[in-house]
Amino acid sequence: MKAINPWINFNGNAEEAFTFYKSVFGGAFTKVVRFSDLASDESQVPANETDKIMYIALPIGKNNALIANDVPAFMGRVNENENRSKIAVSTESREEADRIFNGLSAGGTVEGPIGDSPWGTYAAMFRDKYGIEWIVEFDPAGN
Numbered sequence: 010m011k012a013i014n015p016w017i018n019f020n021g022n023a024e025e026a027f028t029f030y031k032s033v034f035g036g037a038f039t040k041v042v043r044f045s046d047l048a049s050d051e052s053q054v055p056a057n058e059t060d061k062i063m064y065i066a067l068p069i070g071k072n073n074a075l076i077a078n079d080v081p082a083f084m085g086r087v088n089e090n091e092n093r094s095k096i097a098v099s100t101e102s103r104e105e106a107d108r109i110f111n112g113l114s115a116g117g118t119v120e121g122p123i124g125d126s127p128w129g130t131y132a133a134m135f136r137d138k139y140g141i142e143w144i145v146e147f148d149p150a151g152n
Contacts, residue, residue: 010105016095016144017077018087023062030075031067039066039074039152040128044081047127058082064128095134095142103131106147113137113145 019026027038045059061079068074076097080087100106110123116138123133123145132146 010098010109011101012072012074012099014074014076014097014099016097017075018080018094019062019077020087021061021079023065023077023079027062027065027067027075027077034067034069034075036068039068041065042128044079055082095144097144097146100145100147103147106131106133106145110135110145113143 017023017026024041031038041062042064043059044054044061044063047063048054048059058079058081061081063078064076065078066074066076098109100109107123110133114133114135114137117136119133119135121132121134124131126132126146129150130146130148132144134142134144136142
């Protein structure tokens with residue numbers, strides 16, 4: 010396994026929070042994707058959501074990153090008094106991603122089936138049978 014990275018959901022303030030985290034940890038964002046970057050004729054983004062963060066990553070240490078996104082309004086607000094995080098596992102290969110996804114998601118609820126993501130990775134999102142939220146991802150670019 011390459012790494013396990015925390016992934017945090019925010020109510021529209023992911024960029025503000027990550028600017029703060031960057032001031033604490035140092036470094037530079039490796040990727041920032043806004044909802045507007047994913048907009049197309051087939052996938053409309055409401056005007057009030059375009060500047061929100063779909064994906065942001067800040068390297069922490071040698072092989073780890075803190076990752077986050079803003080939750081779109083149509084999905085409801087994140088309850089800040091409960092666990093707002095997903096555990097993100099970065100794998101060495103598509104095969105390892107499939108193995109981990111198939112193992113951890115057994116008996117759980119798949120929110121996003123394993124497959125190619127809009128940001129160029131091979132990924133899945135699900136809750137395991139214990140209610141823990143996971144993202145399994147393979148990045149062929151090695152990021």
